Amino acid sequence: MTTLQSYLILSALLFSIGLAGALTRRNAILVLIGIELMLNAANLNFIAFWRYGPHPEALTGVMFALFSIGVAAAEAAVGLALIIAIYRHYKTANLDKVTTLKG
Amino acid sequence: MNAFSYLDLLNLLGPETILVLTSLAALFVDLGALRDQPLPRRWLAGGGVTALGGLLAILWLTNVTAQANLAHGILVVDPLTQLVKVVLVAMLLFTVALSLRAEFTEHVGEYFCLLLLATVGMMFLVSSEDVLTIFVALELTSLSLYILTAFNKRSLVSAEAGLKYFLFGGVAAAFTLFGLSLIYGLAGSTNLREIATNLAGKGTDPLLMVALIMVVMGFGFKIAAVPFHLWAPDAYQGAPTPAAALIASGSKVASFFVFAKVMALGFAGIEGNGAWRQFAPGWVPVLATLAVASMLLGNLAAIAQSSVKRLLAYSAIAHAGYMLLGLLAMSNPHRRADGMAALVYYITTYGLTTIGAFGVVQIVERTGGDSLENFAGFSRRAPLVAVCLMVFMLSLAGIPPLAGFFGKFYLFTAAAGAEPGNLGLLWLVIFAIAMSAVSLYYYLQVLKRAFVAAPAEAAIAPVVSFMERLTLALLALAVVVLGALPAWLLGPIADAIKAAGF
Numbered sequence: 001m002t003t004l005q006s007y008l009i010l011s012a013l014l015f016s017i018g019l020a021g022a023l024t025r026r027n028a029i030l031v032l033i034g035i036e037l038m039l040n041a042a043n044l045n046f047i048a049f050w051r052y053g054p055h056p057e058a059l060t061g062v063m064f065a066l067f068s069i070g071v072a073a074a075e076a077a078v079g080l081a082l083i084i085a086i087y088r089h090y091k092t093a094n095l096d097k098v099t100t101l102k103g
Numbered sequence: 104m105n106a107f108s109y110l111d112l113l114n115l116l117g118p119e120t121i122l123v124l125t126s127l128a129a130l131f132v133d134l135g136a137l138r139d140q141p142l143p144r145r146w147l148a149g150g151g152v153t154a155l156g157g158l159l160a161i162l163w164l165t166n167v168t169a170q171a172n173l174a175h176g177i178l179v180v181d182p183l184t185q186l187v188k189v190v191l192v193a194m195l196l197f198t199v200a201l202s203l204r205a206e207f208t209e210h211v212g213e214y215f216c217l218l219l220l221a222t223v224g225m226m227f228l229v230s231s232e233d234v235l236t237i238f239v240a241l242e243l244t245s246l247s248l249y250i251l252t253a254f255n256k257r258s259l260v261s262a263e264a265g266l267k268y269f270l271f272g273g274v275a276a277a278f279t280l281f282g283l284s285l286i287y288g289l290a291g292s293t294n295l296r297e298i299a300t301n302l303a304g305k306g307t308d309p310l311l312m313v314a315l316i317m318v319v320m321g322f323g324f325k326i327a328a329v330p331f332h333l334w335a336p337d338a339y340q341g342a343p344t345p346a347a348a349l350i351a352s353g354s355k356v357a358s359f360f361v362f363a364k365v366m367a368l369g370f371a372g373i374e375g376n377g378a379w380r381q382f383a384p385g386w387v388p389v390l391a392t393l394a395v396a397s398m399l400l401g402n403l404a405a406i407a408q409s410s411v412k413r414l415l416a417y418s419a420i421a422h423a424g425y426m427l428l429g430l431l432a433m434s435n436p437h438r439r440a441d442g443m444a445a446l447v448y449y450i451t452t453y454g455l456t457t458i459g460a461f462g463v464v465q466i467v468e469r470t471g472g473d474s475l476e477n478f479a480g481f482s483r484r485a486p487l488v489a490v491c492l493m494v495f496m497l498s499l500a501g502i503p504p505l506a507g508f509f510g511k512f513y514l515f516t517a518a519a520g521a522e523p524g525n526l527g528l529l530w531l532v533i534f535a536i537a538m539s540a541v542s543l544y545y546y547l548q549v550l551k552r553a554f555v556a557a558p559a560e561a562a563i564a565p566v567v568s569f570m571e572r573l574t575l576a577l578l579a580l581a582v583v584v585l586g587a588l589p590a591w592l593l594g595p596i597a598d599a600i601k602a603a604g605f
Contacts, residue, residue: 019274032273039280042284045284045285045288046284049287049291055291060235060292063235064283067238071238074242074246082250082253085256089259098266
């Protein structure tokens with residue numbers, strides 16, 4: 001097993017854990033943490049592919065990872081703001097209770 | 104790395120720069136100068152500033168001819184992208200015109216600022232052929248739209264719709280990013296055309312298929328295709344109506360355009376085959392499946408709706424299914440221009456129609472709500488607006504001579520002609536035609552309430568401002584004229600596609 005493969009297995013594992021968290025957790029904040037894990041798994045991929053790829057001097061993978069870290073931060077900020085808005089109305093962050101819209 | 108002067112860059116990015124500056128101006132004017140003024144005046148001032156910026160951007164787009172491809176597709180400016188940007192800014196302007204009498208918030212400056220930033224995101228989305236900038240622009244658009252959805256802070260459903268939109272969007276973005284990282288690993292590049300070159304000969308590598316599905320998931324979420332549509336009905340219903348109009352029009356236009364580019368340019372060579380009983384793995388059968396599911400579920404679920412905003416959401420899902428046919432038509436590189444022309448014509452006319460429909464819904468909402476019952480006898484309470492509603496609904500259903508009919512006609516022709524030899528996608532076209540017959544039922548349901556049913560005893564005539572009348576009349580006129588004279592729009596689109604060398 002090459003080093004790249006072990007990185008890819010680790011990132012696939014991280015992604016799966018994040019997805020499982022996002023799908024099974026009932027608390028909106030824990031779902032948000034799951035999403036962040038998934039994004040970070042992709043970042044790990046970018047770095048691994050950059051480091052072991054044919055053109056490590058091009059820095060594309062690093063750039064992509066940096067941008068996605070920035071985007072993930074913005075996403076967390078917006079997400080927490082929306083969770084606070086929900087909390088104001090429902091007095092809970094439990095997604096099972098947030099079910100006014102249906103159909 | 105070639106050096107390029109900032110003045111050239113400003114020349115290429117003029118419209119985006121203007122809109123970003125306008126977003127700051129709207130914020131400063133509202134928070135600085137107008138803080139103590141009455142709310143209607145603040146809406147008017149904010150809308151005025153935004154409209155001024157939008158008009159300047161359109162003037163720039165139509166008068167400054169520039170063509171460039173900077174830094175391997177990170178910024179692509181050609182006649183086609185400029186044309187689509189004009190459409191996007193026009194949709195922003197219509198949305199602004201419909202929000203001038205809004206009462207859902209006191210944060211006027213922030214509202215216009217976010218509308219503008221969402222539009223800037225869409226414009227960058229249109230202008231990039233590099234997955235890095237596509238991802239960043241996609242997120243700029245999405246994050247602005249999440250906030251706009253939840254903008255009505257007093258409303259419980261608005262907050263709920265925003266959170267649902269965000270959570271689905273966040274997971275979809277994570278899938279896209281993971282898919283893009285795999286593609287970067289496989290192709291060693293982030294430029295769409297280089298990806299296609301480097302992927303050629305890989306065939307149906309399992310990892311490539313995983314990456315393909317993950318990328319399709321992300322874009323499928325943005326265009327609200329089944330099975331990634333779950334956010335759409337909730338977001339459309341809960342969002343403030345003008346915000347829903349922008350989500351349904353501008354965001355759709357930009358997402359479809361870039362989706363088409365990613366598929367046709369980035370995954371060129373792994374189309375597979377979608378012809379009946381000759382299926383071969385690739386992106387064509389994947390999108391064909393999404394199209395069938397969207398048309399089926401969208402049209403059937405729309406029949407059961409009582410909220411007209413939800414009905415429009417399911418109709419949007421069905422329309423996403425039709426529009427996917429345009430993407431499928433682009434799978435044949437020799438016929439790509441036809442498919443692109445049909446797609447751009449369809450998304451443009453569809454976007455204009457949807458903004459109009461949401462504009463009418465907003466007026467009806469003032470009389471109590473957006474359920475079908477509230478439309479009863481609407482033609483007697485507001486005749487002009489009801490006629491506009493008729494034009495929009497019939498165009499969505501695809502009745503000639505309205506724009507919706509010609510959009511469908513060109514789209515289905517392009518899809519049927521994609522494989523000239525064996526009429527490969529004909530089965531899908533037949534299915535789409537059958538499904539648009541189904542859609543007529545629920546559009547006519549709305550019109551029946553508005554024109555035939557007697558108004559309720561306590562029904563009050565809605566207040567309609569001059570600006571709303573003007574906007575709706577203009578939109579209805581555009582739908583009729585673009586339907587009667589489709590060459591007015593198709594001609595420029597075809598010229599732009601030729602000039603862009605797509």
